[in-house]
Amino acid sequence: DVKVTQSSRYLVKRTGEKVFLECVQDMDHENMFWYRQDPGLGLRLIYFSYDVKMKEKGDIPEGYSVSREKKERFSLILESASTNQTSMYLCASTYTGTGEQPQHFGDGTRLSIL
Amino acid sequence: GQNIDQPTEMTATEGAIVQINCTYQTSGFNGLFWYQQHAGEAPTFLSYNVLDGLEEKGRFSSFLSRSKGYSYLLLKELQMKDSASYLCAVISGNTGKLIFGQGTTLQVKP
Numbered sequence: 772d773v774k775v776t777q778s779s780r781y782l783v784k785r786t787g788e789k790v791f792l793e794c795v796q797d798m799d800h801e802n803m804f805w806y807r808q809d810p811g812l813g814l815r816l817i818y819f820s821y822d823v824k825m826k827e828k829g830d831i832p833e834g835y836s837v838s839r840e841k842k843e844r845f846s847l848i849l850e851s852a853s854t855n856q857t858s859m860y861l862c863a864s865t866y867t868g869t870g871e872q873p874q875h876f877g878d879g880t881r882l883s884i885l
Numbered sequence: 886g887q888n889i890d891q892p893t894e895m896t897a898t899e900g901a902i903v904q905i906n907c908t909y910q911t912s913g914f915n916g917l918f919w920y921q922q923h924a925g926e927a928p929t930f931l932s933y934n935v936l937d938g939l940e941e942k943g944r945f946s947s948f949l950s951r952s953k954g955y956s957y958l959l960l961k962e963l964q965m966k967d968s969a970s971y972l973c974a975v976i977s978g979n980t981g982k983l984i985f986g987q988g989t990t991l992q993v994k995p
Contacts, residue, residue, distance in 0.1 A: 775927075804982075811893075813987035814928075814972070829982075861927065873918060873930035874983060 774798070777862050777877040785885050790849040792880050794862030801867040803845035804874065805829075805837065807858040814861065820845055821867060852884045887911045889986035891973050896992045897963055905958045905989045907973035915976035918983065919947050919958045922970045931958070931971075960991075968993045 778793035796803065802821050806814040806829075816829030818837040826837050834856060838846040845864075849856055859881050863874040889909045897903040909917070916935035920928035934940055934949035934956060946959040960967055970990045974983040 806985075811987060814974075814983075814985040816982065816984075819982060871916070871933045871935075873920075873933065876927035876929075878927045879925075 775862055775864055775875050775877040777860075777880050779880050780878060781881050781883075783883045783885060784849075784852050786853060788849075788852045790852050790882070790884075792847040792849075792860055792862075792882070794845045794847070794864075794877055795843050796845075796864040796875070797843065798864065798875070799842065800864035800875075801842070802865045803839065804863040804865075805835075805845065805847045806861045806863065807831070807856075808861055808879070809858050817847065854884050856882065857884045858882060887975075887977065887984050889973055889975060889984055891971075891986040891989045893987065894990045894992070896994060897960075899963055899965060899993055899995050901963050902959065902961050903963060903991065905960075905971050905973075905991065907956045907958070907986055909954050909956070909973070909975050909984075909986075911975045911977055911984060913977055914951065917947075917949055917956050917976070918974045919945075919956075920972040920974065922972060922988070924969070928972055963993050965993050965995070967991065 775796045804819040805817045820826045820839040836848045861879045862877040865874045866872045919931040922928040932947040939948045944961045949956045970988040972988045973986040
């Protein structure tokens with residue numbers, strides 16, 4: 772089975788802090804994604820990566836950056852955390868290409884910014 | 886623009902059948918997924934449609950009409966454990982990027 776592991780289930784940080792969320796997958800997937808999930812808004816794509824050291828902006832990249840130094844690891848960085856970044860963050864991965872390649876999700880990190 | 890619409894909430898009775906609709910307007914359609922998400926858990930894959938018609942998997946079926954920009958998820962013989970959110974998502978482009986609807990929260994009552 773595919774395993775996508777996020778480093779923390781719950782995280783509390785303060786406004787202005789630099790926050791790192793880590794995600795690791797064990798299936799040699801090329802594509803990795805970071806979403807945030809908010810009530811009434813669904814999942815919104817922050818950034819994605821289709822290869823090591825490659826990244827693409829999603830729909831809401833402002834205030835975030837990412838790093839993909841190794842194929843299995845994709846990190847989301849909140850450069851200077853703000854209260855409006857309090858949310859559930861979900862990481863996902865999939866093989867490259869079209870067709871029936873579902874994204875596999877981690878369990879999520881519930882981040883609170885105080 | 887790109888838009889996916891689903892009802893926000895639905896309620897159904899244990900043992901019954903429920904249909905959750907999804908309409909979409911996207912560019913470069915490459916398929917549609919349905920995911921199930923229980924509260925506090927990760928979304929899990931349910932079904933994939935890329936051609937028109939019905940795909941059946943046990944108690945769950947999913948239908949697609951590309952000309953109408955419409956899909957539905959059909960759940961039969963509802964069980965209490967089916968209480969969850971159901972997410973409709975469309976593939977955009979060839980990088981596997983998904984566009985999600987806001988999700989439909991289904992409550993199954995005894």
